[in-house]
Amino acid sequence: MKPRRMTPKRKRLWLLVGSLCVLGAAVALVLSALSDNLVFFYSPTQVAEKHPGPDRRLRIGGLVEQGSVKKDGQEVRFVVTDLKETVPVVYRGLLPDLFREGQGVIAEGTLGADGVFTAREVLAKHDEKYMPPEVAKALKESGRWQEGSGKEK
DSSP: OOOOOOOHHHHHHHHHHHHHHHHHHHHHHHHHHHHHHOOEEEOHHHHHHHOOOTTOEEEEEEEEOTTOOEEETTEEEEEEEOSSOEEEEEEESOOOTTOOTTSEEEEEEEEOTTSOEEEEEEEEOSSTTBOOHHHHHHHHHTTOOOTTSSBOO
16 A cells, blocks of 8 residues: 655645644734733723722822821822822832822732732822823823813823
């Protein structure tokens, strides 16, 4: 019995199938890597509405509520608000120099089952006219945006 010889058409078909498998594996690896690094932004109102799961990495943004900053050594507790809802935040570390009550802030971390956000990083606005676009959008949606208090990008 003589082995059948592979025709050029069949060779192209196997090359195409092999290429698609390699491409599929590459896309799966890229999407897996991206999903691990993806961090969603939420306003305090969205946190209250959507209840993101505990231990899910996310960013919250809004204004630091007046009178809410409490410092205890390296631990700082404050409240982030979009003037509709509030989220209590705990942060251990040094805060940015521009961090103060009434200013725009973005905190990255995880929301605990008790509703307290544990921040790993806190970012404050860098000049008097800047506000992160996500925070400005959240304030506009809440109806509390004041023109001239920030700048859209």
